[in-house]
Amino acid sequence: MLREFRLPDLGEGLTESEIVNWYVAVGDSVQLNQVIADVETAKAVVELPSPYAGVVARLHEQPGTVVEVGSPIVSFEVPAGDTPGDTDPAPAGEASAKREPNLVGYGALPDAAGRPARRRRSVPVVAASMAPADPVAPAAVDTPKDEPAPAPVSFPAAAPAGPADPVQERPRSTPPVRKLARDLSVDLTLVRGTGPGGLVVRADVVRAASPAATPDAAPAAGEETVPAPVQAVEPGREERIPVSGIRKHTAAAMVASAFTAPHATVFLTVDVTPSMELLARLRKQPAFDGVKLSPLTLAAKAVCLGLKRFPALNSRWDEPAREIIRYNYVNLGIAAATPRGLMVPNIKDAHALSLHGLASAVMELAQTAREGRTTPAALSGGTISISNVGVFGVDAGTPILNPGEAAILALGAVRRQPWEYNGDIALRQVMTLSLSFDHRLVDGEQGAGFLSEVGAVLAEPALALAMM
Secondary structure (H helix, E strand, O other): OEEEEEOOOOOOOOOEEEEEEEOOOOOOEEOOOOEEEEEEOOOOEEEEEOOOOEEEEEEOOOOOOEEEOOOEEEEEEOOOOOOOOOOOOOOOOOOOOOOOOOOOOOOOOOOOOOOOOOOOOOOOOOOOOOOOOOOOOOOOOOOOOOOOOOOOOOOOOOOOOOOOOOOOOOOOEOHHHHHHHHHHOOOHHHOOOOOHHHOEOHHHHHHHHOOOOOHHHOOOOOOOOOOOOOOOOOOOOOOOOOOOHHHHHHHHHHHHHHOOOOEEEEEEEEEOHHHHHHHHHHOOOHHHOOOOOOHHHHHHHHHHHHHHHOHHHOEEEEOOOOEEEEOOOOOEEEOEEEOOEEEOOEEOOHHHOOHHHHHHHHHHHHHHHHOOOOOHHHHOOOOEEEEOHHHHOOOOOOOOOOOOOOEEEEEOOOEEEEEEEOOEEEEEEEEEEEEEEEOOOOOHHHHHHHHHHHHHHHHOOOHHHHHO
């Protein structure tokens, strides 16, 4: 019998994924849970295992295609009776009430229609006719059984549209888009959706949150839109690259962060010679064989220790609840530059790890990110981040916060330069630290105090013993 495999929800409520590569072809035999494809979500490249054992009958999509969750991507020829629960098989493509095998961690399979039906809402009748360009359309009214139906009311065709009743149907949108709207303080009822059927998509919310966005930005009803003149470009002088996958997610996240959190940045230049000497000694210890030790390792430990005294930097602003959520744990994000773009996977419960544990976790995290094997779970739930821009020869910068976090620390390059030391001038190894923080959550005193605390540990690592 023929079985379709629809693209599952790969986590975090993502609505689409791109087929990166197929590992099977039509006619190939596959086993249950055999990896059949790589798909790229907005956060990571994920291996997709087969939910059936059988023969590949059809590949519905080619590599490079962006597919919505719930759309069929591959069909299998499966022996009758091999699929659990198949006692009365239905023809391929026909909706069935029986639940198909599901992959662990992929959430519930969508129904045959591709999307769950939205429940009906009762809303007041809009008291005047509206032009097609108006953002809110009249909605039907559910009449209670104990009340007579209202008499039909006619309106002059030429009458101008009156003000709409403020109670109206909630715009159609997906959970990630609604979360982004909450984070950006955007009222979805004022956003005109540009997606299929008026669906409000991420770009609509970002556009509404932009300072340049105004209610008059869209052309009025009946107004002719004159396209801007397109200047001819000589072939080969420009290249257009589709924005998708991780790059698309990064762009949206950076815009959301920049227009939501009031950023403030402080800097501190530190003599890290004692830290560099400590790292050199530790590398010779058998306990650290096979583990890469770097200034990032010590900075990670210093951040975890500093948060004990300055917990405000390990928190999140909850706009809908008007509350500050303070974390009693540290999921430490490490910014990683990969061939697919910027990623910030995080080390879970970093505060509980030893220096050796942090070094191992950072090394594994970086390796996994470079190979494109970072899971969506590793990219979610971070509480504070570090960006090691020093590896690119940069001294300092103003890092942008990872959305939902209160602070991010940037490490500059370690350079030998003249420095005051014991009342004299000497060549010392010096690093500049840059700390950006959300000024809604962190006062300047707290941000400066935390940065000084981290700098003190890097300047004299022995202080870490007193802070544990």
